[in-house]
Amino acid sequence: MNCEQARDIILTDCLDERPAKAGAELTAHLAGCPSCAEFLLTARKDLLEPFDVLTREKMPVTVTQAVMSRIRQEREEQLARAEHSWWQDLREALAALNWPVLVPAGALAGILAGWLVFGVMMEDKRLQLAQNERVLFLAQVADSVADKSRDMADYGTTIETYFLEEKENS
Numbered sequence: 001m002n003c004e005q006a007r008d009i010i011l012t013d014c015l016d017e018r019p020a021k022a023g024a025e026l027t028a029h030l031a032g033c034p035s036c037a038e039f040l041l042t043a044r045k046d047l048l049e050p051f052d053v054l055t056r057e058k059m060p061v062t063v064t065q066a067v068m069s070r071i072r073q074e075r076e077e078q079l080a081r082a083e084h085s086w087w088q089d090l091r092e093a094l095a096a097l098n099w100p101v102l103v104p105a106g107a108l109a110g111i112l113a114g115w116l117v118f119g120v121m122m123e124d125k126r127l128q129l130a131q132n133e134r135v136l137f138l139a140q141v142a143d144s145v146a147d148k149s150r151d152m153a154d155y156g157t158t159i160e161t162y163f164l165e166e167k168e169n170s
Contacts, residue, residue: 001029006036010043 006029030037 001025003029003033003036006030006033007039010036010040 006026009026030040
């Protein structure tokens with residue numbers, strides 16, 4: 001522990017008579033550092049002793065009662081605000097609404113939402129059908145290409161055979 005850390009602990013914990021965060025380490029530092037030991041004595045003398053000579057005044061009972069009454073009143077107000085739930089807020093907001101207008105508007109919103117969902121489902125169905133048609137078309141094209149390539153393979157083999165036979169006969 002260095003002197004700066006020791007003096008910080010002296011000012012924050014030792015003078016308040018709280019257990020020091022680094023009690024054993026501070027005690028070891030004070031034993032080996034006369035400067036910090038002197039700092040502790042001076043701090044106690046200059047910061048604490050002047051308060052020892054002061055007499056403690058008693059607060060009048062009426063002031064104490066007034067303060068305690070105000071504390072109780074504020075606590076009750078806080079509890080009352082905490083008990084006011086979100087459900088009560090919702091009920092108050094719903095009570096303030098214009099229901100003759102909201103009922104038809106809600107029905108219209110429900111119809112539009114249903115139409116939208118149904119439309120999306122139908123569009124999805126149409127896309128699946130179109131995709132299936134494309135797959136079938138591509139399968140037909142692939143079969144057609146395969147048939148033509150078989151014909152061409154036979155044709156190419158026939159031509160090759162013809163020329164090879166011609167070459168052999170010559």
